Amino acid sequence: MIPAQVGQAPLDTLQSTALEALAQAESFFTTFVRPWNFYQIGIALTLFLIAHLIAQVVSPRMREWMRSREGWPTWRLRMLLVLQRRLRMIFFVILIWHVIGIMQQVTWPSRSYLLIVIAKLASAWLGIALGTRLIRNPALRSLLRYGAWIWVTIWILGLSEETVAVLDNVAIELGESRLSVWLILQGLLVLAVLVALARFVSGTSAASIRRNGNLSPSMQVLAVKFLQVSLYGAAFFVALKLVGVDFTGLAFLSGAIGVGLGFGLQKVVSNLVSGIIILLDKSVKPGDVISLNDTFGWINALGARYVSITTRDGKEYLIPNEDLITGQVVNWSHSNEFVRLDIFFGTSYGDDPHLVRRIAVEAALSVTRVLSDRPPVCHIVGFGDSSVDYILRFWISDPTGGLTNIRGNVYLALWDAFKANGISIPFPQREVRVVNETLPPMADRPSPPGDGT
Template structure:
C-alpha cells in the first residue's frame, strides 16, 4: 500500500477506499478499545487518588487532563504496532496525529493555567496552541505539511560554520516552546509539592531546591533548543568565556548577591519569618529572593536588602535558635520607698501581661543607687516579636505607673542644689 501522502494527493478516492477495508475497520475498533481503556485507567486513578488528585494530570473531569490523551496516544501506538506487522494501515496515519495534537493541546493548556494562574494572556495562548496543533494535523493528513517542510528546507544560509534553514529555525522554535512548557510543568509540580506543607526553616531550603531545579531545567531546555536548530554547542565555549569575564568585572556585585542568596537559603542562618536587625533596620523577613531579602518593619515599611549585606555584615537574628526575646525596663523610685513592696508591684505589672512568659519568670533587681532615687531594672521574656516590641514595653510602663500611683510610691523628679556666690 502506498503511504498516506501519496495516496491522498494522487488519488483521494483510493485513500477513502483504503479506509473502508476490513483492516481499517479493525483498526477503528482497536482505537475505540484504546479510548475505553484510557478512560477506565483515568477513572480508576481518580478513584484511587480521591482527595489527592493531581489537577494537571487528571483535571476536573475524566477527560480534560493531560493523563487521558497521553494514555490514549500510548495505547494507540501499541495498537498500531500490533496491527501493522504485515502491512501499514492508513487509518493510523490519521489517528496518531490526532492523538498527538490532543495531548499537546491539553498539556499546553493545563501547564499555562497552573504556571500563569489568573494572567490575562493565558486564554490567547491556549487558543494559539489549539489552532496551531490542529492546523498541523490537517496539513499532515492532507500531505501538504511534508511538501511545505521540504520547500522550507531549501531556503537556507550559512551562519558561521553552520548551515541554517527556515525549517530548522521553525523546528527549533517549536522545540524551545515544547521544552518551556515541560519545564514549567515539572517546576510547577515540584514547587507545589515542596512548598505545600513547608514551614519555618524547611520553607527556605525547599524554595532554593525549587529555584535550582527550575534554573537547571531551563538551561537544559536551552541547550536542547539550540541543538535542534543545528547550532554547534562547542561554539558556546567562547560565549561562556566572555560571560565569565563580564561577571568577573562588570557584574561582580550582582553575582555576589546571587551567590549569597543561595548560601543564605542553603545554610538557613536567616529564614522567612525571623526577626532581624540589619544596618540599623529592624523587622521581620517576609521573603528571600535569589538577589535580595525583604524585611518588613512593624510600622509597615519594607526594606530590600541585597543578600551580600546579609553575608558580609553583622546581622542580629532575634529568632535564630528560638523565638524568645528579653526586654528590660528601668524604674526610679524615691529613697524612702518600701523596697520589697516596689519589687512585688513591678513583678505583678509584668506578670499581668499575657505576652510575658512565665518561664523564665520576670525578675527585678536593684541595679543602682541613683542621684535622685533607687534604680530598679525589670527583666522579662516574650516569644512573639512579630506582634511588636514597643507596644509591650508601653503596656508594662503603664501598668507600673498605675501600680506605683495606687500605692502612693513616689517617682522622684531630678533634684539639683544651686549655690550662689555673693558678689565680691
C-alpha cells in the same frame, strides 16, 4: 518542500518560493468560490449559532451543579470549569461532525469537503485550547496556543510545505552555521514545550518537598531552587541540541560570559553565592525574626538574589544576600523562640526599693505575653541625680508579635501599679540659688585686673 534551484541566490529562491505559495493559495480560493461551498459556510454558521444557544442554556446549570459538588478535589473542579468555558466550541464540534456524517451518507463527498476542513480546524483549535490550559504561565500559554493554532491551520489547509520552504529560505550565515527563521521557530517551540514541562515537574516536586517534614525550611528552599535550575537548564540545552546547535561554539561564549562576570556582574554572582551559603548553613530561614541595621521584621522568602523581609508597618524590604553574609544580623529566633527584653525606669529616693522591685515584677507578670515560667527580675543599677535607677528584665516567646508593643504594655503596667501604690516617678529638677542677693552700686565695684582707669 520545494527544492531551490542550483546556483540561484537566496533572495531569488525566496521570491520563487513565495510566488509558488501565492499561486497555490490563488488556486485554492478559485476552487473555493463555488455555490455549494457557500451553502456549506451557511450550514457551519447555523451550527455555530445552535451551539451558542445550547451553551447559553447548559452553562449556568453546569456552574450551579459544580457549586454543589462539595468535597471534590480542586483539580477536578478546575477541569470542569475549563470545559464549562469551552461549551460553545465543544457543542459546535459535536454538531458539525454529526452533520458531516449524515451528509456523506446522502450526498456526494465534495458537498461536505469544506465542512470537513472547518470541523478539523475547530477540533484542532479546541484540543489546543484545552491542552494549553495545563500551562500556568499566561505568557507562555498564549505563545504556545496561538503558535499551535497558526501551524495547525496551515497544515490542515495543505500549505505546510510551502510555508516551511519560505521560512527556511530566510536565513543568515554565521561561519559554517546557517540560521534560518524556520530553525529559530523550531527552537522556540521546543524550548517552550520543555520549559512548560520543566515548570510542571518542578511545581509538582516542589509541593512534595515542602510537605516533607524531615527537611528544614532552608533545605526545602535549597532543594526547590536546585531542582528548578537543573530542570530549566536541561530544557534550554536539550532544545538547542534538538534544533542542531553546535555546542563547540559555546566555548567562546563561555569566555565572554567569564569576562562579563569579572567586570559587571560581581555583585550578582556574590548575591547568588551568598544565597546558597545562607541556605546551606541555615543561619536564617523563612519565618525567622531578624534585625539588620534599622530593619526589623520577619523573613517571607529566600530568593536567589535577595531575602524578602516584612516589617511591622507592612513594608517589604528586599535585602541582598551579600548583606546578610557580611553584616551583623540579629536573629531573634535562630535556635529558639525565647527573647529577653530590658526596660529602664527610676523612682524617687523616698520610695522603698524592695517594694519597688516586687511591684515591678508583679506588674510585668500581669502582661499577657510575658512568660511566667521564666519570671521577670528587677535590679537597681544606680543612684541617679534625681532618682533610683532600675532595670526590669522579662522573657517572651513570640518575637513575631512585635517588641515595641510589649515594651509599651509593660511600661503601662508599671505606671498603673506605681500609681496604685503611691510610688512616684521623678523627673529631673534643678535649683538655682543666688548667693549675693544685694550687689554694690556700679561705681563702688572694684575694677577688674589690668584695667588702667
